[in-house]
Amino acid sequence: MARPSQREQILVEASRLFSKKGYHATTIREIAQNRGILSGSLYAHISSKEDLLFEIVDDGADAFLSAITAVSQSDRSPIEKLRMALCAHIQVIAQRMDATTVFFHEWEALSEERRHLIQTKRDEYEAHWNAILQEGIDDGSMCITDPKFVRLMLLSVANWLYHWYRPSGPLSPDEIAERFIQILVNGIEDTAKERDHRA
Numbered sequence: 001m002a003r004p005s006q007r008e009q010i011l012v013e014a015s016r017l018f019s020k021k022g023y024h025a026t027t028i029r030e031i032a033q034n035r036g037i038l039s040g041s042l043y044a045h046i047s048s049k050e051d052l053l054f055e056i057v058d059d060g061a062d063a064f065l066s067a068i069t070a071v072s073q074s075d076r077s078p079i080e081k082l083r084m085a086l087c088a089h090i091q092v093i094a095q096r097m098d099a100t101t102v103f104f105h106e107w108e109a110l111s112e113e114r115r116h117l118i119q120t121k122r123d124e125y126e127a128h129w130n131a132i133l134q135e136g137i138d139d140g141s142m143c144i145t146d147p148k149f150v151r152l153m154l155l156s157v158a159n160w161l162y163h164w165y166r167p168s169g170p171l172s173p174d175e176i177a178e179r180f181i182q183i184l185v186n187g188i189e190d191t192a193k194e195r196d197h198r199a
Helices: 006-021 028-035 049-072 078-095 097-109 112-138 147-159 173-186 191-198
Strands: none
Touching: 006 028, 006 049, 006 097, 028 049, 049 078, 049 097, 049 112, 078 097, 078 112, 078 147, 078 173, 097 112, 112 147, 147 173
């Protein structure tokens, strides 16, 4: 495996610091010091601190979009697409914990033009989720009256993963996604007991 370039290492360090301290509280000097280079040398690789933020956030947006596009364009059933979409979402977070934390919390620190570019990608991502849920409504496999609320609930739960997930933990990202889906699809009510009670 090729050794990461200096720019790639700078981005990794910026992601780590932005996720821990926040974008505004992190200085170029800190990023440079942690990489073992002078602040002036950092500018041989970037033009500004915002360039780092934009690249991290834009890369995150593209990772989420690429993952969901492959799922939504597949020929799987809507329920299977929902499972796959949530697995893909969680995999992106698990594989890029620092970068996705920055994506979720710091993107609004971007300048207006760049913020608009990211918002467009976020809207496109949500549209894929809406399309999957609408497919389920249309074919009768999902009993949903408010697909927007279902999307918000799923992504809100999944997005919180960065706060508690540990790669060394007992569950893989796919296993976590499957447990979330089981709760969504099957609910938490013990339907067998309910049927016995009605009988």
